[in-house]
Amino acid sequence: xxxxANIVGVGIHKFGRFDDSHYSELGLKAVExxxxxxxxxxxxxxxxxxxxxxxxxSVGVRVLNHFGRTGISIVDVEAACAAGVTCLDLAQxxxxxxxxxxxxxLGVEKMPRGFMNPELIFEKWQCxxxxxxxxAYWAMNAKRHMHDYGTTTEQIAKVxxxxxxxxxxxxxxxxxxxxxxxxxxxxxxxxxxxxxxMICAPNEGAAAAIVCxxxxxxxxxxxxxxxxxxxxxxxxxxxxxxxxxxxxxxxxPTVHALAAKDAYEEAGIGPEDLDFAEVQDTDAFxxxxxxxxxxxxxxxxxxxxxxxxxxxxxxxxxxxxxxGLISKGEPVGASHLGQIFELVKQIRGEAGARQVxxxxxxxxxxYGAHGHCGVCILxx
Amino acid sequence: xxxxxxxxxxIKEGSDGRQCVPFATGFLxxxxxxxxxxxxxxxxxxxxxxTLFGTxxxxxxxxxxxxxxxxxxxxxxxxSYTIAHFPPPPPYAGxxxxxxxxxxxxxxxxxxxxxxxxxxxxxxxxxxxxxxVELVIKKGWTDKNGNEVIIYSFKPI
Numbered sequence: 001x002x003x004x005a006n007i008v009g010v011g012i013h014k015f016g017r018f019d020d021s022h023y024s025e026l027g028l029k030a031v032e033x034x035x036x037x038x039x040x041x042x043x044x045x046x047x048x049x050x051x052x053x054x055x056x057x058s059v060g061v062r063v064l065n066h067f068g069r070t071g072i073s074i075v076d077v078e079a080a081c082a083a084g085v086t087c088l089d090l091a092q093x094x095x096x097x098x099x100x101x102x103x104x105x106l107g108v109e110k111m112p113r114g115f116m117n118p119e120l121i122f123e124k125w126q127c128x129x130x131x132x133x134x135x136a137y138w139a140m141n142a143k144r145h146m147h148d149y150g151t152t153t154e155q156i157a158k159v160x161x162x163x164x165x166x167x168x169x170x171x172x173x174x175x176x177x178x179x180x181x182x183x184x185x186x187x188x189x190x191x192x193x194x195x196x197x198m199i200c201a202p203n204e205g206a207a208a209a210i211v212c213x214x215x216x217x218x219x220x221x222x223x224x225x226x227x228x229x230x231x232x233x234x235x236x237x238x239x240x241x242x243x244x245x246x247x248x249x250x251x252x253p254t255v256h257a258l259a260a261k262d263a264y265e266e267a268g269i270g271p272e273d274l275d276f277a278e279v280q281d282t283d284a285f286x287x288x289x290x291x292x293x294x295x296x297x298x299x300x301x302x303x304x305x306x307x308x309x310x311x312x313x314x315x316x317x318x319x320x321x322x323x324g325l326i327s328k329g330e331p332v333g334a335s336h337l338g339q340i341f342e343l344v345k346q347i348r349g350e351a352g353a354r355q356v357x358x359x360x361x362x363x364x365x366x367y368g369a370h371g372h373c374g375v376c377i378l379x380x
Numbered sequence: 381x382x383x384x385x386x387x388x389x390x391i392k393e394g395s396d397g398r399q400c401v402p403f404a405t406g407f408l409x410x411x412x413x414x415x416x417x418x419x420x421x422x423x424x425x426x427x428x429x430x431t432l433f434g435t436x437x438x439x440x441x442x443x444x445x446x447x448x449x450x451x452x453x454x455x456x457x458x459x460s461y462t463i464a465h466f467p468p469p470p471p472y473a474g475x476x477x478x479x480x481x482x483x484x485x486x487x488x489x490x491x492x493x494x495x496x497x498x499x500x501x502x503x504x505x506x507x508x509x510x511x512x513v514e515l516v517i518k519k520g521w522t523d524k525n526g527n528e529v530i531i532y533s534f535k536p537i
Binding site: 115117118119123124125127128129130131132133136139140141143144147189190191192236237238244245246247248249250252 | 521
């Protein structure tokens with residue numbers, strides 16, 4: 001087995017809305033923090049992969065230009081909400097292949113305000129017919145699960161309540177406010193059973209990770225964090241979420257199960273070996289589904305996990321100690337690298353008030369439109 | 381075999397002088413009138429046996445190019461549903477001034493195909509998983525060339 005690639009520096013620009021900042025400034029902040037964290041100079045970076053979905057041409061180049069033109073390869077990567085994992089995977093693959101010693105994985109995003117043009121995601125006829133709303137897909141998914149397994153709206157709300165509560169300790173989250181279960185349940189219905197405080201806000205942000213091979217990783221200030229697995233998969237048939245219109249059932253595993261299986265195999269561990277996780281909570285029900293799909297519990301039992309506090313801070317496997325997407329928001333291209341930032345901070349013991357005790361092995365799960373799914377496992 | 385989502389619709393002259401076009405190519409049988417003679421088109425894969433909505437270049441499940449064109453059944457059951465309370469942004473072509481809330485459902489047709497659809501003539505109170513529904517073909521909107529765009533929907537039986 002080839003040696004793991006290592007993360008030697010991470011950086012982030014807080015997620016939120018920054019109308020006065022150009023996107024390249026968000027990226028600059030994240031890269032600057034990562035370089036400082038790694039004790040590196042820009043000239044030490046030998047290639048850049050930049051994940052972004054809603055920004056224009058050559059974002060990576062336009063961020064890195066602020067630091068000076070070093071002539072290296074800088075490439076933008078798009079894979080919907082999983083763009084960050086593909087970016088990290090390209091970086092670690094290049095490093096493990098020996099092509100480069102140090103590669104920057106950067107994610108930058110500014111989501112359009114208000115409604116984004118749905119034709120970026122859906123065919124025109126889907127938009128014209130009124131079949132292009134993301135929350136409609138999430139709600140139908142949740143509703144069926146409630147029908148099949150008895151999952152309740154209250155359990156879904158408890159996930160949101162946990163994540164909002166966790167965010168109070170995360171200065172990089174857009175919202176850092178506790179919201180009561182009652183207020184979550186009584187917030188405006190988006191698509192039943194999903195209410196306003198159960199969903200994440202599209203917003204802006206940037207995150208970066210510097211990836212090195214094992215040999216040079218030891219030279220840097222912090223103990224390197226190993227990338228034990230970095231998997232990107234696109235859903236087999238059927239895609240059941242955005243932007244599917246035909247989902248005839250099959251025996252194929254879901255893309256989450258597919259990516260998780262490959263990740264656990266690559267890392268040589270099982271879900272029981274995880275100390276904590278950051279998972280996709282575009283809406284709070286997604287997190288319950290992630291518990292099941294990532295193997296934290298059997299299919300249909302996800303609601304029980306939140307009921308019994310298993311995924312709370314101090315529980316057996318704290319999930320979304322960062323506050324999740326519900327609190328951070330989802331700047332799509334930056335989202336997964338934001339999770340990686342959190343995982344690295346936790347594993348190093350630098351997560352402050354939101355520190356998970358004995359955080360040695362963490363998993364980050366990201367999922368989005370068109371069946372993109374990423375699972376990364378980092379370990380100390 | 382063209383995939384259902386590409387290509388511009390052919391224009392067929394309606395019997396009373398209207399020009400009818402399908403919402404997209406590859407999903408509806410022609411002629412597009414009378415509406416109760418229009419069916420949903422599907423593809424059955426001769427390799428893995430799955431049936432998909434629309435004409436296809438290859439089987440989305442197993443990649444085989446051995447596909448048979450089929451007509452899908454008109455009857456189905458709701459697998460899951462939701463109600464759109466907020467008007468979608470343009471290019472949504474349904475009523476938007478004022479916006480008329482509508483239901484959306486995953487519908488399981490009797491041969492096992494699951495399709496996403498709006499629901500028509502549907503009182504929201506009766507909506508439930510397992511509700512029987514049937515195909516409706518209707519005019520969706522008028523396009524910028526004055527053609528009537530024909531769409532599918534489902535309604536409770």
